[in-house]
Amino acid sequence: MTANGPQTVTTSESSDSTADAAMADNAPLGSPRVDDAVIESRNLDVFYGDDQALHGIDMDIPERGVTALIGPSGCGKSTFLRSINRMNDLIDVARVEGDLHFHGKNVYDEDVDPVALRRKIGMVFQKPNPFPKSIFDNVAYGLRVQGKDDGDVEAKVQTALERAALFEEVEDQLDSSGLDLSGGQQQRLCIARAIAPDPEVILMDEPASALDPVATSKIEDLVEELAEEYTVVIVTHNMQQAARISDKTAVFLTGGNLVEFDDTNKIFNNPESDRVEDYITGKFG
């Protein structure tokens, strides 16, 4: 943890009844706990300076499948996503309290190396951001950082490009710049770059919002395929997209609260909360 990095207060093992009551008050509707959780958020608060962006987030993310984070602008979806692999460490004023467990280990413990963590929990951003390097070098980048630049690198690059549904389109131009690809291809290249180091979890922050409908549909198909092997957590503004591709949906609402978390079918067809129903049906956005 850097001097400017987030501070952590461990609260999940507290037996203090007041703390338990406070957590219960904040508990989202639906089924925030799952049996096969790979990520467990417990009473997670995130602050930017004096402003609190997330309040007591309590949520389990199951292994494999797609978990969608939805909600109006500014409700803290990206902040929560970045908390999972400690990308908020890179924001000087960000501070995290509470626990975020990955396979039972709090990622904010002092002995966790955030760089190693991000190899296990990769990230794809809203705007495709390939490096100004060749297609091959973009995908090989993570492997080289890991010191895995052995004889296997070519095979691993090919596998990652295949998994990202891009290999057939670029196999004759692996030495060309990644920046010469179309927007949709660039985003699939970024997905290939994220999966080359063989992560377990892929975080996606509105990965299709900068793309046209055809490229968006390819990304959606790809997300569903990847979810057979990886745990995918995706932020999206597009409710139809969340309904189409996710298994679980978390609804955050203004003020940084997780209001409801449940199976996607339940959230979209029969939510517990009236506010979630109003949001889903477009009464506010």
Ligand SMILES: Nc1ncnc2c1ncn2[C@@H]1O[C@H](COP(=O)(O)OP(=O)(O)OP(=O)(O)O)[C@@H](O)[C@H]1O
């Ligand atoms: N780097 C930052 N510094 C200060 N405040 C921030 C920072 N990033 C986000 N915030 C604030 O935290 C709150 C949550 O923002 P966040 O981007 O997580 O919301 P979001 O739901 O992902 O929004 P959007 O859908 O518009 O991307 C907002 O009030 C935002 O202004």
